[in-house]
Amino acid sequence: MRLSCEVIRDLLPLYYDKVCSKESSSLIEEHLVDCPQCLGELQKLKLNLEKPIVSDGEIQVMENIALKWKRDKKVWFTKGSMFISALAAIICFIAYNVIGAKVMPDGTLVEPFALIPMGYIFILVFIISLICNFVFLKKYKSNTK
Numbered sequence: 686m687r688l689s690c691e692v693i694r695d696l697l698p699l700y701y702d703k704v705c706s707k708e709s710s711s712l713i714e715e716h717l718v719d720c721p722q723c724l725g726e727l728q729k730l731k732l733n734l735e736k737p738i739v740s741d742g743e744i745q746v747m748e749n750i751a752l753k754w755k756r757d758k759k760v761w762f763t764k765g766s767m768f769i770s771a772l773a774a775i776i777c778f779i780a781y782n783v784i785g786a787k788v789m790p791d792g793t794l795v796e797p798f799a800l801i802p803m804g805y806i807f808i809l810v811f812i813i814s815l816i817c818n819f820v821f822l823k824k825y826k827s828n829t830k
Contacts, residue, residue, distance in 0.1 A: 697713070760818065
């Protein structure tokens with residue numbers, strides 16, 4: 686069965702990736718023996734897929750995207766740590782007040798004292814994240830100008 690060059694060219698990517706059926710592969714191979722144009726198309730396909738031609742403009746675009754991704758990742762990490770640490774500090778102080786202090790029958794005071802320093806540690810993390818966020822944003826704004 687003889688197939689047209691257009692059908693063979695449609696099947697060449699499947700043939701190159703070795704995902705077409707055995708029957709299709711044999712038909713393509715039979716056609717390639719007799720057709721130098723389709724064989725040339727297969728060679729072009731191999732060259733384009735094995736060593737793609739990438740222009741300097743495309744490389745620059747991809748480098749800009751990668752740089753923006755790295756910058757945004759740092760900024761959003763600091764924003765996330767700010768949010769989580771502020772939320773954790775608020776929860777610590779609210780939990781301390783809700784749980785409250787109790788005086789046991791033997792006269793000892795029982796209170797969730799550990800929540801107070803934990804709340805202050807979370808506030809410290811919030812402040813550090815806030816400073817880092819401002820530094821990152823200022824640095825990136827000065828680089829874009």
